[in-house]
Amino acid sequence: MAETIFSEMSRLALEHDAIxxxxxxxxxxGPREVVDVAVAAMHKGxxxxxxxxxxxxxxxxxxxxxxxxxxxxxxADGGVVVCSGASEALSSAMTAxxxxxxxxxxxxxxxxxxxxxxxxxxxxxxxxxxxAPDYALDAxxxxxxxxxxxxxxxxxxxxxxxxxxxxxxxxxxxxxxARDHDLVVLSDEVYEHLVFDDNRHVPIATLPGMFERxxxxxxxxxxxxxxxxxxxxxxxxxxxxxxxxxVKQWFSFAAGTPLQHxxxxxxxxxxxxxxxxxxxxxxxxxLLTDGLRELGLEVFHSKATYFVTADVAPLGVTxxxxxxxxxxxxxxxxxxxxxxxxxSPVGVETQVRxxxxxxxxxxxxxxxxxxxL
Numbered sequence: 384m385a386e387t388i389f390s391e392m393s394r395l396a397l398e399h400d401a402i403x404x405x406x407x408x409x410x411x412x413g414p415r416e417v418v419d420v421a422v423a424a425m426h427k428g429x430x431x432x433x434x435x436x437x438x439x440x441x442x443x444x445x446x447x448x449x450x451x452x453x454x455x456x457x458x459a460d461g462g463v464v465v466c467s468g469a470s471e472a473l474s475s476a477m478t479a480x481x482x483x484x485x486x487x488x489x490x491x492x493x494x495x496x497x498x499x500x501x502x503x504x505x506x507x508x509x510x511x512x513x514x515a516p517d518y519a520l521d522a523x524x525x526x527x528x529x530x531x532x533x534x535x536x537x538x539x540x541x542x543x544x545x546x547x548x549x550x551x552x553x554x555x556x557x558x559x560x561a562r563d564h565d566l567v568v569l570s571d572e573v574y575e576h577l578v579f580d581d582n583r584h585v586p587i588a589t590l591p592g593m594f595e596r597x598x599x600x601x602x603x604x605x606x607x608x609x610x611x612x613x614x615x616x617x618x619x620x621x622x623x624x625x626x627x628x629x630v631k632q633w634f635s636f637a638a639g640t641p642l643q644h645x646x647x648x649x650x651x652x653x654x655x656x657x658x659x660x661x662x663x664x665x666x667x668x669x670l671l672t673d674g675l676r677e678l679g680l681e682v683f684h685s686k687a688t689y690f691v692t693a694d695v696a697p698l699g700v701t702x703x704x705x706x707x708x709x710x711x712x713x714x715x716x717x718x719x720x721x722x723x724x725x726x727s728p729v730g731v732e733t734q735v736r737x738x739x740x741x742x743x744x745x746x747x748x749x750x751x752x753x754x755x756l
Contacts, residue, residue, distance in 0.1 A: 387495060388723045392707065401711035402741075402749040405719045407543070407689040409608040409740040414649060417607050421645030433640045435632040437465025437616070441643045444650040445601070445616050451654065453586050455594065461621040464628045465643060467635035469573045469602040469615030472627065473537075474500045475634060476569050476598045476617060479626035480535060481506040488528050489537040490520070492544055492724030492731070494571070497537050509533070510726045515692070515734070516683045518547035522556035529560060535567045536560070538587055541574035544724055544736040545692055546668075546685025548582045558590045567623070568593065573602035573615070576657050578687040579665035588619065595620050598627060603646030605689075606660065608740070612642040664689070664740060671739040674750035689740040692721060696733040698756050703735050704728075714752045 386394075392405035412418060424430075436442065439459070446459040457463060466472040473496060481487060483505030489497045491510035501508040511525050538557055540549040549557075561568050568587055575584045588597040603614040615638075617627045650657075671691050672682045681694040700706045703720035711717045719736045722728035739746065 388719055392711075392717045392719055395708065395711040396717035399711040399715060401715040401717045402745055402752065403717045404737045404739075404741065404749055405707070405717040407738050407740060408610040409689070410742055410745060411608055413607050413609040414652070416652065417609065417645045417649040420648035421612075421641045424641035424644040429640050429644065431640065433465075433637050433643060435637050436628055437463065437638070438640065438643045438647070441465055441614075441616075441647040441650075444647040445618060448650045449599075449618055452657075453589050455586065455588055455599075455618075457618045458621060462624055463616060463618050464624050464631060465638055466615045466617060466627075466631055467638040468604060468613035469571065469600050470496055471613075471631060471634055471638075472600045472615045472617040473497070473569065473571060475627045475631040476600070476623075477501065477506075477535070477537075478504060479630045480567055480569075480623075482534075484532060485534045486530060486532040487535040487537055488525070488533060490539055490542065491726065492721055493537070494539065494543055495723060498726075507532075508726070512725070512730075513542070513545060513547060514730075515545075515694075516681075518542065518545045518683070520549060520553040520556065522553070525556065526560055529564050529566075533564060533566060535569055537569045537571065539571040540587075541572070541578055541584060541687030543574065543688050544690050544719070544721060545683065546688045546690055548578055548584060548686045551585050554585060554587050554590060558587060558593050561596060562592050566596070568597045570597055570599045572599055573605045574688045575601065576606050577661045577664055577689070579661055579668060580686065582686045584687070596623075598623050603649060606657075607646065607649045609642075609645075612639065612646070614638050614642050614646045661687070667739045667741070667743065667746060670743060670746050671737060671750070674746070675737070675753075678750075678753055678756070685739075689738050691737050691739050693735055693737060694733050695735050700733050703731075703733050706733075707735060714755045716749050716752050 396403040721734035
């Protein structure tokens with residue numbers, strides 16, 4: 384188990400005093416209402432272990448959020464487990480439901496945790512590639528990936544690193560495969576509120592026959608730009624959530640008590656406030672996209688998330704991994720090669736992911752530095 388690409392690029396950024404557009408974390412403090420509640424909780428002395436399943440107020444807030452936004456009837460007691468970040472929720476669900484020799488399908492490119500967790504469990508990750516520039520799901524390829532060993536589909540929408548948002552028709556094709564083959568769906572929806580323009584996030588659990596076979600993962604850290612808090616959750620039917628909790632309790636036992644109070648306050652903000660969380664990020668996406676295009680790069684339109692993907696081949700690059708490893712020292716900018724999100728780099732050798740979730744002046748400085756190329 385080697386150093387993750389995120390750790391490597393962040394380390395190189397620190398070594399060379401580079402602007403870090405590699406690891407996906409904002410450089411803003413987060414909503415004042417959310418931070419103030421967490422600070423107040425600390426001063427009130429709420430600093431000891433919470434229940435392994437999460438504090439009651441946060442579980443109620445998560446359940447209410449799922450009901451208000453998506454019409455999902457999630458039980459605060461039994462249908463929600465709070466985790467130490469969405470990463471723990473994903474790993475716990477995979478550990479609870481996969482056995483050695485099982486196959487799990489994931490949309491490629493995929494968050495590297497999926498492959499690492501599958502490998503630790505002795506399971507096999509089977510990629511179904513989304514191709515640039517539109518990153519549409521090939522329903523026939525998805526169906527062809529199913530074998531008699533397939534037990535799970537890991538779905539990620541809004542999608543990291545491409546910024547794709549699956550349509551209802553694409554989600555229905557996933558749901559049809561899951562229903563036909565009696566598969567569990569692990570749905571990574573951490574960027575659910577960071578969707579741009581007129582695009583709309585639809586949880587697959589809202590489709591007919593899917594709630595009972597879907598574990599949905601969310602993230603307070605991503606939603607409210609406080610990624611270091613590591614507060615995530617899994618929701619779904621009680622029988623599946625119970626299995627997630629059964630594993631998660633042995634990983635971290637519980638996530639930070641005062642931070643859970645802060646995220647609960649965030650989820651209770653007016654709906655219009657949550658609806659506009661992505662507006663400023665969309666403007667930053669445009670700033671970075673326009674700047675990269677001015678450098679002569681092909682940039683694939685991002686509909687959501689913290690990220691923008693560009694093809695750096697016009698710079699004479701043939702290997703994005705080598706390019707990204709040298710970039711901090713060469714020009715003082717860090718980025719992540721998309722090939723690390725693929726089982727094979729063939730066809731994506733020159734694609735690079737840049738994070739747009741930074742202050743405007745930081746993005747402008749990064750673009751200025753990139754001009755040295």
